[in-house]
Amino acid sequence: MTGIGTIDLFVWDYDVSADNPGAVLSVTQDYAVSGVGFWPTVTTYDLNTTDATAGANGFFVGYWPQSFVGVPANFGCAMDQDGFGGVPRTNIAPGIGYPTGWNHPSIAGYALQAFGLGGWVGEGQTPALETSWGAIKNLYN
Numbered sequence: 001m002t003g004i005g006t007i008d009l010f011v012w013d014y015d016v017s018a019d020n021p022g023a024v025l026s027v028t029q030d031y032a033v034s035g036v037g038f039w040p041t042v043t044t045y046d047l048n049t050t051d052a053t054a055g056a057n058g059f060f061v062g063y064w065p066q067s068f069v070g071v072p073a074n075f076g077c078a079m080d081q082d083g084f085g086g087v088p089r090t091n092i093a094p095g096i097g098y099p100t101g102w103n104h105p106s107i108a109g110y111a112l113q114a115f116g117l118g119g120w121v122g123e124g125q126t127p128a129l130e131t132s133w134g135a136i137k138n139l140y141n
Helices: 133-138
Strands: 005-015 020-033 059-064 090-092 101-103
């Protein structure tokens, strides 16, 4: 493992009826990652994606390690095996012996509660009905 690679970052809408990622909201291509520590070290990154508007039901974040195609992986994603849990999903390609499409990673033998991925929601419109400075300040008291 070299600890370097190129990834594509994704943001998906949350398809509540299927409990899976839904429509792609954002793709940020060719994101260079380097300096990833080797196990048992966990390296954290704050990666900026192309802006996306999250749906009312939430969203999924993930990545595709494009530099790993046809070669051994240079790094992996942290996995939480006993935490509070989440809705981890992996999209399995056809022809490798597992059910295809979005699945919980346990279908491929990964007993986990969540991936070590999270999304930050950035700036948006100020939720004020009044346009006065006093009304905006009162939101934060």
